Every structure is written in C-alpha cells, then in structure tokens.
Amino acid sequence: MSEKIFLCSICNINSGTCNEDCKFCSQSVRYKADIIRYKKKPIDAILKEAITARDNGALGFCLVTADKGLNDKTLEFVCSVAHAVQEVAPELRLIACNGTATLEQLLVLKEAGIKAYNHNLETSKEFYAEICTTHPWSERYETCENVNKAGIVLISGGIFGLGETQEDRISMLQSLHSLNPTSVPINFYHHNEALELQPNSLSVDEALQLIKLTREMIPHAERIMVAGGRELMFGTRQTEIFAHGANSIVIGNYLTTNGREMSKDLEMLSNLGFEVAKKVQ
Numbered sequence: 001m002s003e004k005i006f007l008c009s010i011c012n013i014n015s016g017t018c019n020e021d022c023k024f025c026s027q028s029v030r031y032k033a034d035i036i037r038y039k040k041k042p043i044d045a046i047l048k049e050a051i052t053a054r055d056n057g058a059l060g061f062c063l064v065t066a067d068k069g070l071n072d073k074t075l076e077f078v079c080s081v082a083h084a085v086q087e088v089a090p091e092l093r094l095i096a097c098n099g100t101a102t103l104e105q106l107l108v109l110k111e112a113g114i115k116a117y118n119h120n121l122e123t124s125k126e127f128y129a130e131i132c133t134t135h136p137w138s139e140r141y142e143t144c145e146n147v148n149k150a151g152i153v154l155i156s157g158g159i160f161g162l163g164e165t166q167e168d169r170i171s172m173l174q175s176l177h178s179l180n181p182t183s184v185p186i187n188f189y190h191h192n193e194a195l196e197l198q199p200n201s202l203s204v205d206e207a208l209q210l211i212k213l214t215r216e217m218i219p220h221a222e223r224i225m226v227a228g229g230r231e232l233m234f235g236t237r238q239t240e241i242f243a244h245g246a247n248s249i250v251i252g253n254y255l256t257t258n259g260r261e262m263s264k265d266l267e268m269l270s271n272l273g274f275e276v277a278k279k280v281q
C-alpha cells in the first residue's frame with residue numbers, strides 16, 4: 001500500500017491588516033509590502049477557493065486572518081465563513097488560523113465546525129524577541145495550550161531561515177514536541193524586499209535535513225507538512241521532501257505569495273507513487 005499524502009489549502013480571508021511587527025511577515029502594515037490588503041474576502045470568492053481545493057484533493061481548508069488574534073468581529077466572521085464552507089464542501093476538514101485565541105474563543109470555533117487550529121511558535125523562545133517585539137513568544141505557546149484544552153486538533157510549527165541558529169531550531173522543535181501537535185507545518189522564509197530581514201540563506205540540503213530533524217524530534221506528529229516557501233526553497237528538488245519525512249503539503253497559493261498550479265503537485269505525487277489522503281488517519 002502506498003503512503004498517503006495529506007493536502008491542505010489555505011485561504012486568506014482577511015489580508016495585510018496586522019499591526020504587529022513580525023519581521024518575516026509581509027502582512028504587517030508596518031513594512032508596506034506590495035501585497036493585496038483587504039478586511040474581508042467576499043464569501044463567494046472563499047467558497048470558490050474551497051471548491052477548487054476540494055476538487056484538487058485537499059482535505060484541509062484553512063481560514064486565515066492576518067491579525068494578532070481573535071476579537072468578537074473576527075470570531076463572528078470566521079464562524080460565518082465556516083458555516084458557509086460546510087454547506088458547499090462538507091468533505092473539507094476546516095482549520096482556523098487566527099492568531100492568539102482564548103479557550104472560550106476556541107470553543108466557539110469548535111461549535112462552528114472548526115476541527116483544527118493552526119498557531120505556529122515560529123521560532124525558538126530565545127530568538128523570538130529578535131523577530132517580534134509587539135507580543136511575546138509565551139503568548140503563542142499559551143494559545144497552543146488553549147487549543148489542546150479546547151479539544152481541537154493542534155497544528156503548530158514554525159519558520160526556518162530567519163537568521164536563527166541550529167540551537168534555536170532544536171529549541172523550537174523541543175517546544176513543539178512538548179505541545180504534542182497532530183500536524184507540524186514547516187515554512188521556509190520567502191523574502192520580500194519590503195522586509196528588513198535578510199533573505200533565507202539555507203541550502204536545499206540543509207532544508208531537507210531540517211525536515212528530517214523535525215520528523216525525528218516530533219515522532220508522534222501524524223503529519224509533517226511542508227508549507228510556505230516550498231517551491232522557492234526546493235525548486236526542482238521538491239520531490240525529495242517526502243524521503244526526508246514530510247507527508248503533507250500545502251497546495252495552491254500561500255498567504256501573500258503564489259504557489260504552483262495544483263495539478264503540478266498532483267502530478268508530482270502520482271509520479272512518486274503516492275496517493276492523496278482522502279480522510280484523516
């Protein structure tokens with residue numbers, strides 16, 4: 001039996017309006033990156049993306065808002081989108097990614113049909129203050145704990161290539177391991193010239209070793225997902241991520257950067273002899 005690869009699609013239902021100062025993020029209003037910004041993506045556009053994702057084999061569909069965290073208005077918007085998506089594409093497993101969240105807010109999302117919550121630690125607790133000064137790493141960790149308390153599936157990972165040391169990477173992976181996430185999305189920093197951060201200097205071989213390290217250090221995670229930066233980081237060597245421990249990828253576009261056509265990823269998986277997962281294990 002061939003290994004099954006879990007496909008996830010992300011939908012930026014609110015874009016580029018965040019006041020935080022995460023140095024890797026083009027969605028912060030502070031850096032004036034040349035991206036499309038909007039408060040609420042029209043529901044028709046969201047539903048179209050959901051149907052396209054489902055038709056291309058995605059099982060996860062993630063509703064992302066660009067903000068530090070949930071407030072009443074955002075929570076209401078995410079819940080209304082969740083209800084609408086379930087009407088047109090009940091096969092999709094809904095994920096929310098809305099920043100800092102309390103236990104109470106997470107329980108509201110759960111009631112609205114959200115099955116999993118994505119909140120990344122991003123980097124190590126030691127390095128975090130170098131990349132963000134407007135909120136502490138501990139707030140990220142606490143939100144992940146709240147997700148576990150709410151009985152929602154925790155998706156938590158981070159970004160490599162921010163200028164962190166190998167010790168930082170190991171520290172982040174240890175912290176992630178302590179949270180027992182079901183899925184660990186790993187991103188590779190995709191430079192935007194509006195950001196002051198230096199471009200990601202990882203080589204392809206180093207990046208592949210980081211996928212392997214993630215798999216080894218978080219052995220109980222059901223999925224190691226290669227998310228943002230895949231095409232840019234690995235180029236023609238993307239096929240090698242699976243041999244290094246990845247069993248999930250994001251298909252389609254990312255939050256502010258384009259991915260490649262979904263059909264190309266499906267073709268790649270088929271050529272490698274993988275099946276697309278039709279249900280969560």
Ligand code: SF4
Nearest residue numbers: 018020022025028067
């Ligand atoms: S809190 Fe999230 S959306 Fe806001 S700048 Fe940081 S990473 Fe970007």
